[in-house]
Amino acid sequence: MQDHTVFDLLVIGSGPGGYRAAVLGALRGLTVALVEGGEWGGCCLNRGCVPKKTWYHTARLMRAQRHFAERGVQGQLRADFNAAWEHQQGVVERIRNSYVQYLQQLKITAFHGHAEFFDPHRVRVQRGSTHEEIRAAHFIIATGSTPTMPAPFKLVPGKIINTDGLFNNPPPSGRRIALIGAGVVAVELAFILTQLGLEVLWLSRSIPLKKQPFSDSARALLNQALAEQGVGARQNAVIAQVHWDDGGVRLHLEDGTVESVDWVCLATGRQPYTRGLGLERTAIERDAQGFIQRNAYLQTAHPHIYAIGDVASPWMSANHALADARVALHNLLHPQQRQAADVRRIPLVVYSALEMACIGLNETQAEDLDYEPAVGFTAFSASPCALGQSAPEGFVRLLADLDTGRLLGGEIVGEQAGELIHLLSLAPDPNTALAYLAQGRYNHPARAEELLNATETLAHQWGLTPWIFGDQPR
Numbered sequence: 394m395q396d397h398t399v400f401d402l403l404v405i406g407s408g409p410g411g412y413r414a415a416v417l418g419a420l421r422g423l424t425v426a427l428v429e430g431g432e433w434g435g436c437c438l439n440r441g442c443v444p445k446k447t448w449y450h451t452a453r454l455m456r457a458q459r460h461f462a463e464r465g466v467q468g469q470l471r472a473d474f475n476a477a478w479e480h481q482q483g484v485v486e487r488i489r490n491s492y493v494q495y496l497q498q499l500k501i502t503a504f505h506g507h508a509e510f511f512d513p514h515r516v517r518v519q520r521g522s523t524h525e526e527i528r529a530a531h532f533i534i535a536t537g538s539t540p541t542m543p544a545p546f547k548l549v550p551g552k553i554i555n556t557d558g559l560f561n562n563p564p565p566s567g568r569r570i571a572l573i574g575a576g577v578v579a580v581e582l583a584f585i586l587t588q589l590g591l592e593v594l595w596l597s598r599s600i601p602l603k604k605q606p607f608s609d610s611a612r613a614l615l616n617q618a619l620a621e622q623g624v625g626a627r628q629n630a631v632i633a634q635v636h637w638d639d640g641g642v643r644l645h646l647e648d649g650t651v652e653s654v655d656w657v658c659l660a661t662g663r664q665p666y667t668r669g670l671g672l673e674r675t676a677i678e679r680d681a682q683g684f685i686q687r688n689a690y691l692q693t694a695h696p697h698i699y700a701i702g703d704v705a706s707p708w709m710s711a712n713h714a715l716a717d718a719r720v721a722l723h724n725l726l727h728p729q730q731r732q733a734a735d736v737r738r739i740p741l742v743v744y745s746a747l748e749m750a751c752i753g754l755n756e757t758q759a760e761d762l763d764y765e766p767a768v769g770f771t772a773f774s775a776s777p778c779a780l781g782q783s784a785p786e787g788f789v790r791l792l793a794d795l796d797t798g799r800l801l802g803g804e805i806v807g808e809q810a811g812e813l814i815h816l817l818s819l820a821p822d823p824n825t826a827l828a829y830l831a832q833g834r835y836n837h838p839a840r841a842e843e844l845l846n847a848t849e850t851l852a853h854q855w856g857l858t859p860w861i862f863g864d865q866p867r
Contacts, residue, residue, distance in 0.1 A: 400426045402725070403516060403529035405508045405670070408435025409442070410702035410714030411535030412492065417722040419499040426527055427501050428508040428518055434489050435537050436703075437711045440560040443488060444481035445581065449744045451477055452588035456622065456746070460783040472590035478564050485560075510671035513695045517671075531697050531725045534685060535714065536670065538663035538703035543573075545635050546659060552637045555659045556582075567655020568592050571644060574660035575601045575626065577743050580615075582660055583624050584745040594654055596630035596644070605741065606755045611806045614786060618746035665704045682707070689733040691721045699725065712739050737802070738818050742811040747786060750814035753802025753823075756792065765795035769851025773807045777838035784808040789847040791817075793827060798860025800826035809840055816844055827851070827861045 401423035404415045411427065412434065418425040432439045451472070458470050496503055504527070506520035516532070518525045540555040548554065551565040556578060568591050572583055575597035583595045602612060619625060634645040635657075644652045665683045672679070676694040678686045684707060685700040687693050693700050699721040702714030716739045724731045743749040759766040769791040773779035779787075787807020793800055803817040820826035830848045835841055852861040 400424045400502070400527065400529040402426070402531045402533065403428065403527055404533045404535060405516065406435060406535035406537055406702075406704075407433050408535060408537045408702060408714060409437045409711040410537075410718045411435065411533065413715050413718035414533045414535060414701065414722055415496070415501050416499060417718060419501050421722070421726060425499075425501045426504060426529065427496065428504045428506065428516070428527075430505075430507040432489070433503075433505075434485075434492055436557070437714075438488060438492070439485055440557045442711050444485055444560045445578075445585070446744065447481040447484045448477055448585050448589065449581070451480075452585045455588040457783075464783065472588065474564055474586075474589045474591060477589050481560065507669060509669055510674050513675045513698065532699070533718075533721055534670070534693070534698065534700045534704055535702045535718075536666045536704045537714075538709055539666045540659065541662045541664050543659070543661050545632065546573075546657070549637055551656065552642050553635070553657045553659070555661075559658055565656040567641065569641075569654045570594065571596055571642070571652060571654040571657045572660060573597075573632070573657065574662070575599045575603065575628075576660065576662055577602065577605065579626075579660040580743060580745050582658065583626070584619060584622065586658075587622055587624050593624065594652060595624065595626045596632065596646075596652075597626040597628055598631060600628060601626050602743070605743070606758070607743075607749055607751055608755065608790065608804055610788070610790075611749050611751075611804055614788075614806055615743075615745060615747050615749060618786065622746055624746065663703065663709055667704060690724045690731045691717055691734055692724070697725075708736065708739075708741075710739075710741065712741070740811075740814040740818060742814065744811065747806055748808060748810035749804075749806050750810040751802065751804040752814055752817050753800070754792065755802060755804075759792060759794070759801050764799075764801055766801060767793050767795040767851060767855040767857065769793065769847040769849075769854070771843045771846040771850060773840065773843060776840060776843055778840050778842070779808065781838065782808060789813075789843040791827070791844075791847045791851055793851055793855070793857060795855055795857075797824065798827060798857045799824045807840075813841055813844065816841065827857070828863060831861050 402418045403426045404411045405428050407427055407429040415425050415427040455472055504518045506518040509517050511517045516527045540557055546553055570591055571594045573596050580601050587593050631647040632644050633647045636643045641655045642657050685705040687700045687705050691699045701717035701721050703709045706713050720732055720734045737753045740750055740752045756766045772788045774785040779785045790804040792802040800823050805813050820829035827848050830844055852858045
């Protein structure tokens with residue numbers, strides 16, 4: 394066993410959170426080691442955000458053709474799912490190569506192998522038949538998550554796959570598929586796979602996005618957009634038995650119906666990944682769902698060991714992992730000026746038939762915290778930019794405290810919502826965030842102007858002009 398020099402920081406896991414933590418540490422002058430047991434980039438790069446977003450762009454191009462004729466564009470597009478799969482593989486490989494090169498450029502020491510805590514100050518990395526011991530002053534656990542496997546399913550190559558398998562391997566044969574799930578990924582794939590030429594039978598136990606903090610108005614617009622594409626979830630669909638053979642898969646539902654499909658894709662959630670991490674040799678604890686326990690500063694039971702991303706956060710999004718990385722690095726570098734993680738400043742985005750994005754509190758959450766929520770609303774149907782793009786669906790909705798003018802949250806639905814939502818997180822202080830928006834300089838015509846319009850509407854309708862436009866000192 395080789396004993397390496399002590400690093401300032403050892404990061405376990407190279408997904409978005411782990412990679413960001415390693416990069417931030419190196420940019421701030423720390424000696425950094427990064428350990429990865431699988432593919433560099435983790436789930437997000439190889440089996441999640443990046444390939445899915447690549448497909449989403451193709452799906453949007455397919456959907457946009459409904460306006461081609463009126464725009465003077467002739468012809469009909471045809472989707473090729475196998476070609477789309479090859480394309481995302483190429484995108485992922487290119488990004489992964491760039492990723493590894495950047496690690497080398499920053500002189501981050503990369504270890505490809507399985508990491509296991511030997512004690513709270515040492516990690517053993519196994520690479521084949523060899524072991525290496527690594528010591529560090531600080532550790533960040535960013536091992537991510539793995540798909541859950543609901544009963545009565547089990548993975549069957551080419552017949553029953555999960556979302557990891559969807560991106561890892563070429564598509565199974567056959568166009569008719571069953572998509573199982575009600576969360577964000579299921580809502581996204583229901584639209585994407587339909588646009589890529591598959592016939593999707595979408596089965597869900599509950600209302601899609603039921604656990605997400607979007608407004609009823611946002612859900613209604615999304616459901617309408619999905620319905621226009623012939624996409625809808627069959628709710629309360631409980632699958633009792635599954636049978637497969639060379640001819641396909643038969644799903645026996647509890648209501649007595651039987652559905653036959655070529656293959657099944659499970660988008661049924663994920664669970665934190667801590668297998669073989671050696672946590673039993675530390676004081677680190679996990680909750681009943683398997684998430685590593687941490688305090689508001691992202692520290693585990695050992696203050697020098699942090700946990701970020703899916704392995705510790707039930708939000709399980711790359712956005713939260715990236716935000717966690719920033720907080721963890723700040724806290725280990727500035728222990729006397731620690732910052733608490735604040736999920737209210739992290740955007741949540743859904744990429745489906747309509748983009749949906751939100752940040753901060755919704756009205757119910759605001760009232761529970763004794764705020765007096767006031768709403769500023771503007772629709773893209775009046776936006777010159779949106780009309781010029783033949784995409785006027787959606788709106789901007791801002792939520793402020795009636796007593797102080799503090800920005801509490803926001804929701805954007807429509808094209809480019811995932812890009813626009815960032816503007817609501819940039820102001821350094823939520824108390825002055827609306828003034829920050831009101832004083833901004835905007836390109837015209839642009840969708841971003843609707844944030845200004847919503848801010849001005851909010852000020853006028855609720856008497857918040859003195860706070861938002863600076864006429865009254867705080």
